[in-house]
Amino acid sequence: MYISRLRVNHKKNPLGFNLAKIHLSWEVKDVCGKWAVETRIIVSESSNMEKLVYDSGVQKNYHENQMLVSFDLKPRTRYYWQVEVKDDKGDCAKSNPAWFETGKLQESWTAKWIGTEENEKRMPLLYKEFELKEKPESVRWHVCGLGLYEAYVNEKKAGREFLMPGYHCYDSFLEYQTLDVTELLSQGKNKIAVLLGEGWYKGRFGFDGDYRNLYGNQKKCIGELHIRYANGQEECIVTDSSWKAEESSICENGIYDGEHIDETLEHKMLSVEEIEETRPLVERFNPRIHKVEEFQPVSVKQEDEALLLDFGETVTGWVEITGAFETGQKVMMQYGEVLQKGRFYRDNLRTAKAEFTYVSKGKGETIRPHFTYYGFRYVKIKGLNPEKEYKFIAYRIMSDIERTGWVATDHDKVNHLLENTLRSQKCNFLDIPTDCPQRDERMGWTGDAGIFASTACFHMDSGSFFNHYMKNMQAEQEKCNGAIPFFVPRPKVKKEEHTNPFYLDSGAAVWGDAATLIPWRLYQFYGDKAMLEEQYPVMKAWVDYEYERTKENEIPYLWQNDRQLGDWLALDNGNINNPIGKTDSGFIASVYHYWSTKMVKEASESLGLEESKVYAEREKEIRNAILNYYFPDKKFCLEYTQTACALLLYLKLYPEGEREVITAKLAELLKKNNGHLNTGFVGTPILCMALSENGQNQLAYDLLLNEDYPGWLHEVNLGATTVWERWNSLEEDGSISGTGMNSLNHYAYGSIAEWIYRYMCGLNPSIGEAVKMTIYPMPDQRFKKAEGSWRSVFGKYVCAWNWKSEQEVVCNIEVPFNANARFILPDGTEEILDCGKYEKILNMRP
Template sequence: MPDWSAVLVSPNADFDGAPLLRTELRLDTGHGAVRRAVLRATAHGVLEAFLGGEPVDDSVLSPGWTSYEWRLRYVERDVTALLGRAAGPDLAAPVVLGVALGNGWFRGRLGWAGGRAYYGDELGALVQLDVTFDDGHTQTVGTDESWTAGPSATTANDLYDGQTIDARRQDDAWLRPGHVDPAWTGVHRGELDLATLEPYVGPPVRRVLEVAPQRIWTSPAGRTLVDFGQNLVGWLKVRVQGPAGSTVTLRHAEVLEHDELGTRPLRSAAATDRLVLSGGADEFEPTLTFHGFRYAEVEGWPGELTADALTAVVVSSDLRPTGEFACSDALVTQLHRNAVWGTRGNFLDVPTDCPQRDERLGWTGDIAAFAPSAAYLFDVDDFLRDWLRDLAAEQRAADGMVAWVVPDVLKYLVGDDVGASPFGTPDSTAIWSDASVWVPWALWQAYGDRRVLEDQYDSMAAHVRRVETLLSPTGLWEHSFQFGDWLDPTAPPEDAALAKADPSVVATASLFRSADLVARTAELLGHDDQAHFRALAERTRAAFVEHYVDAEGRIASDAVTVYALAIAFGLLDAGQQERAGERLVELVRAGGHHIQTGFAGTPFVTDALTATGHLDDAYALLLQRECPSWLYPVTIGATTVWERWDSMLPDGTINPGEMTSFNHYALGAVVDWLHRTVAGLAPLEPGYARVLVAPQPGGGLTWARTALESRHGRTAVAWSLEEGGELQVDVTLPEGVTGVVRLPGQPDREVGSGEHHVRSSPAAAVL
């Protein structure tokens, strides 16, 4: 841990929740040139740091959102060049070190109850600059009570509600030496346990893309609307000139309803930025908030609004794209693209459920369902390992219980008059709490780095041990609240937990999977409790079969999801597996190949169909265009994955439920199957050092391709059905990677690094 001599300081006045803090320094003389200068900074709130008038880096919303009670991250940047420019060639010029603060997650609104400041009611900054000179001398400058604080141009800021910026107050003089302003005041020492400070494990949030307007028009109600053509997360950068004191108002939403901005799904989130003009040429960028939107409504614009005046700035944790997919069906390709955008938008420091309404929480069930897909689309290893540290910290403080959201702000809502959980007092819950096991395992499979299992083993084991205490005498997990197959399409809009699948069946199956994975992890790591978890898994399997599987192979509640989980998790013997597969396909066909699963079943249903010999039905499910289906949203213009299968109804109206988002990734978990089965690339060993190339064409597709940038390099698979029905497969393996090519009707073929072209006969190709 670094040696911190700086202290957390808070401004003596609040300054509208967006104060500026500054100090001036001069470099020590007589020690030669600056060899290295390092700045470390963190905040209660969010910060932007400046040295010599320049931003220290290009990150935004730092230090993000962690479980502040136990973890507060700090950024660390090499600022040698910045300091050199500011101090001048002789190192004699005064240098300003400054910080701009905002409410962020620490003091802003969180959750749907309207509460705020759950972590503290004062903003504060901790900043330390360590300068090392050529002779080894070190000079340290940090936040202390000599700093001063003053107002910024921001008069209001909140992640849910937006930011107000008054350009008449914009003045960069505070970043220049000699600044004096009577409006400025002092600071005082705040409270901070230095033991909670940690460096980032994952990447910071950055501006990753810019998107230009695609259309500007006037709505039937006379409002000016802008379409950016893509549901995204970020803010608008605006260039405008108009009368001093006039206000331009920007409202954001994901969809239109009745040709007007569809704001009802935002619930209480205002998602509105207000820009007060200076009278000159102004440029605004509200970096202390973010919005989930495709459309903006612009009010108060001086003159005609043109496309060159607005740019949508996309912000996200800075994740490297790794996985590619395309196929001959344009809608399926767009579905994959929608999952990419949904991941980009919701992986904003925390893997959130949605980025737009009064929620934006790190729901554990969503990432439990989606982690394998996420790990293919982007390099999420460090990002999710960082989040898992918060999960473990919250879990240790809750007697082994894995919270429904991480960081767990719900623990502050439960019991409030207006904020009590609608689901009762939280406890361990299948799939949601299983994220403690399923997410590390997905990262291990994707990246082959044992550290995630080593770091998270205690958390993984603690979850399963806690659930073990909740079981009934029959060995079933059946007497506590469960989300179950959340958002099964038959569930009513007002109660997403009323699924067809029995929640106890879902829970017991999930326990088996978690116990099995923890036993395998314990064996891999050489832990003595491997036998305990293996025995628990086998007891759970036996209890599941005894109480939930009848003599004809029917599983209790007889829903698509219960068969999908039993097959995919390996709960059944060979005979039971075959009968379960037959019943599964009967239900899928009886449903007209429409989706009948929610959060629990959706990640596994196509795999279960494939594993039991019903590939054609898996494709029919994938390619269904009518609601509910994966492609229905695509057919009506969706550019991200929705929370509900029918978030927008076929008549163009928004689902009447109080919980409707147009940017949720969980139900897009099918993209993992697209990569592994449709395109045909899967790991044979964790981390893709050895791969399986086994495309399974179907559904009338004539070609598909995928590629993955693994730790070993770029692996690619492309197949096409040639004239006459011959299947041609092109495989590219990087140096050091070996694979098995498995094509219909042919024996497995071992291949090494390089390019390979393989064909199968027309009779063997699956059409």
């Protein structure tokens, strides 16, 4: 027996993160038994585990691999924790100690916010020089910089993170980071420095306008360097007016336009001033942003007087060049995600320049940007000396979350599609779930995040990532009286005559329903009741907001009285340029109101809240209102669309006897459309699931396997390495279909991966319930085999199948230690499986 994968609030050894609640989890492997008969957790202030501050005691028959612990935390303290488990065969194991370390908690700040005279053309470097009497035993730097910052100790970058402090609701709270810089300091003279950039905080950000200074008009930083010596003595160096500052080599920079660096410029000294700031500093919620992968170009060719690099797949991050540069040599890089007629192209980035320029002072070095990132596959580079050699490396930059899901089939194009959905997630999970990583947008659209949440949780451990997003959603919701804006965080664009209403409006169905979809998905995948409890107020406030809006509608409980976006980017309205689909928007809003209310009811029941009865009753009333209004005389009164049918079937919203009618109608609509979907953001994520759940599994596979337009494999055939925003982002000849709203890296339609995990591979998590997983694979003979695995908090669930004969499928299943699964056969027979490996025969006779 071996205990591993120890996590605190879904993070490995977190340093200075928010610890309002302490959720511990672990994984047990290489076991003989099936269940834990004894579990014990201890927490200590010493690494030898002798100075205990918490002891759970021996928990008998504790069939969970996670526990919420509580004790009084001290500021700036490292705690070690350990898990001990005994199984039902008598085997025992004790984990190696893991740790978590607190930030300042409620300790007051003695440091001051400091800055210099504001200049958007030259970025400031603020620094402090000091001497240490001896080598410290431990040094922690609690620091925050706005807009963005990098921290340096003795000219070396502190930590492996980038784009700190990330993007959050700066107008509500300011997240600070805690850096372990012990190894960077030495006895004698030392220097610490903070380099500041524009970022989301005050640089140009937001589509459809030149919006700047959205959260503040001055760059600034605050920091406390806490030093502890071996003899127990401590000292603290803080930011204040005694710091010095100078102009750095970094000039203009921004999220959209890129960065300009000129090393030949003189570094003029700047005056430092203390700045008043009332927004609270809080320990960080966001996972670290760091380099996760690196790529070398798969091809390098000449284009005009430049080099054109192809990195083989779409990347979010930047390219670093290593080489010897001459004094005054100017290198310019431009980023794009597609070629047109074999040449570099970036018009679909709209106003985003996506450039990096560097002027050298003549030395061998590695050049990179500091305060921007790019979404790209291709990079065009001007200004390199053809007589010299250079090394090019592209780095993927994203939030620090680990992969948890894998699917492999014998269909290469489907495997490619799955990798595309994962890659789009990686490219867009950079601190917040962005819609796209390349053009002048890159915003946390709520609708996209909500419909992709399940796929995200299959692919990667998204618990801490989405928890950070939900913290920001709650902050925005409080400003909107319970409503949810279209994007989180919402840029604070001032209301003017021509301001795009997306910045001002809130409370639209589907987009707002991310407030319920995301928390409930997180609970299904992770079973973290503490997280659900924290996020439940957001769920409740949103559903109550919807309910209040329906009171102004002519028909009680139905939400037909507000402007909605409907089935966004559907293809069924006869006008490819109209983004709102044919399905009635009031119907969609009413159905989502029902769905969200249902999730709040289930969440409140899981939390043991008395108010669950209120939401159970409201759920019934909304359901009755939908059936009475939309099914007069038990017949659907609106025009059937693929999306309408999918919603009704997926949520079982139909009168008795109408399921077969709606299923047949959906099959008819698909046939009329030559076997193709025409759904948008609402219908696409649930279309295949509605088919498989209602006896039309073959049609679901048909949609997956369509290789012409519109379809997922059509994109694969056209060379996509990520998922597109539109079904027709590229024409058949590879030409871009339009530049107004056309991203080649939008994860929303990648939600087909959820169907692949759930129905092809049969994995349906319910970690918060007594039965942790339902396994119900639905094979199709066009696939000889498929294998899906998902690493839960207990360990890896596996379901792999292959055809033994025309009517029999061999299914191999793995259930991890301390967990279970409900296995369902094609005839509906159910069996509860405990930890172990199983081989089952599926009889696929019609």
